[in-house]
Each structure stands twice: as structure tokens, then as C-alpha cells.
Amino acid sequence: MSYTIHEVAQKMGISTYTIRYYHDHGMLPFVKRDENNNRIFEDSDLEWLNIIVCLRATGMPVERIHHYLDLVQEGECTVPERYEMMKAQQERTLSEITALNKHLSTINFKVDHYADIIENNKPDMFVPSNLRNNPTTDQTA
């Protein structure tokens, strides 16, 4: 199977701009062109693009992903370095998830707080003090 850039964008949930950006920056080295110079993507390109998307979404810089690609192309002897890269990314992602969960509970608190104000007509008790423009009538951060 082969695909156009739009089909790939759809499938991968990224924009055509992004795909061209990756291609222009040498991160999709096997993408071919048809007779009109249009990019054509094979299933194997999608596999690799999927890895790119995964690594980017978990915060790996484009340059590091490029280095990972170089390692893959260099062959078996680079497996240890690739292993270290993936372990580092695993850790990074785990702590990112932990951080997001912490932030989520802060947001949950805000949501519950505002819901309470709206439902019960309560005044807001948790405004940082310098954000109150009138402490007696308006306490609604």
C-alpha cells in the first residue's frame, strides 16, 4: 500500500506541514517521489513516522530523533545506545505523567470549587489575596 501526504496526515493525526517539516529535515529518508515529484509513503514509512510521532509527543527533540534514526541505520552495534535512549525516554514519560496527574488534581480542585460556587451561590474562599479587587463583596478567583 502507498499513500499521499494527506492520507498520511489523516492516519497519523498530524498536519501535512509537520510531515513536510520532518521530511525536509531528513527524518523520513525513505520516502519516495512519484513522476510529478509528489511524496509517496509506504507502510514502512508509516511505521517509522509512528515512532517519530511517539517520541516527539513524549518530548524528544527532533535532533535526538534524528540521531536515533542515524543509530538505526548504522546497524546492530548501536543497540546499546538505542536501549539507553529508550530507557531515558521511558523515565521522562513516566515523570511527565506523574506531573500531569498532579496538575490535574489542582485543576479538579478548581472545577469542583467553581461548581460549588455556581450551584450553592457561595462566595469564593480561595482567591489569592492580591487578586481580590474587593475583599468584602468579591472573592472569586
Add this chain to the structure above:
Amino acid sequence: MSYTIHEVAQKMGISTYTIRYYHDHGMLPFVKRDENNNRIFEDSDLEWLNIIVCLRATGMPVERIHHYLDLVQEGECTVPERYEMMKAQQERTLSEITALNKHLSTINFKVDHYADIIENNKPDMFVPSNLRNNPTTDQTA
């Protein structure tokens, strides 16, 4: 209690550059200056900065956070809009966590895969076909 910009950076886990950026962009409207024009932060500023950090870390653009600040300063009548903002952010964060977990399992798979190669001297069976530079001897993506 009051703090210098460096103390605040330390406490909040962000850079002094970022704090100045937020201040310069009107997102820390209550930060005072001392007699040498140095910024001085009160506990209430830290509370608000903590909210900024939380919203930024969960992907809210600076401009939206600025709008949220405006709403807080406008008073009680903006509670419904603030409620909607926080609910939207809650959803966004939940789906971000879901996405990260999906990506994490992809990375876990890679880690296990490389560990297996290293421990058992197995060749790599999961190289996207076009990344193989020699299919018979080198299959190590």
C-alpha cells in the same frame, strides 16, 4: 514572606527567564519592586504563579492564561466562564494523559525489545523494512 526572583525560580522549578517573561507579559500584575527596581514576590504571588505553571504545563497558551487572569480580576460574574475554562482544561489534561500512556507502552515495547537483543544476543525482528541496510545480517531498529 517575600522572595527574590531566584528563590521563586527554585521553589517553582522554572527559570528566572520564564518568570521575567511572564511578568513582562502582564501575567504577574501584583509583583512589586524594591528600592533598586528588583522584583519582590509575596506568598500570594507564588500562589498565582503556581496556577500559571499548572495551566502552562497542561498546555494552556499564555494568552488564555492572561484571559483567565482578567476574568479573576473582573470579579464574581465571570465565575461561569472560568468554570468552563477549567472543565475544558481538565478534559484536555485527561486526554493528554491517555495519549502519553499509549505512547509509553510503545516505548516500553522498544525497551523490552532492546533488552532482549542485548541479553540474548538475538537479532532485531522489528526493524521497519526500509530501515534495514542489510536484511540478512543487520535487523536492528
Add this chain to the structure above:
DNA sequence: GTTAGCGTTCGACTAACTCTAATGTAATGG
């Protein structure tokens, strides 16, 4: 045969930092 609908390239623009350079003040130390 021209219009619609794809694709292309190049280059400008953006967000959110991140850093450098030039400068200022305050405390310490010979």
C-alpha cells in the same frame, strides 16, 4: 480550455521561551 483540486517550494511568521550583552547596585575583602 479553463477551472478545481491536488501537490510542490521558498520564505515569512509564531509561541514560548532562552540566552547574551550592557549596565547598575550592594556587600565583602585587601
Add this chain to the structure above:
DNA sequence: CCATTACATTAGAGTTAGTCGAACGCTAAC
């Protein structure tokens, strides 16, 4: 008393990872 250190300031340039607009080319349909 002056110098060095340490920290602050500002303005502005640089970076990353896209995002988009303009100008253009090919092909298929009306």
C-alpha cells in the same frame, strides 16, 4: 578606598518546532 563578586536590571537576538501564505505545476472534469 577601590576592586571584585554576586546578583539584579533591560533590550534585543536566537532557538525550536511547527504553521502558514504565495506562487506555481500537473491532471481530471465540465
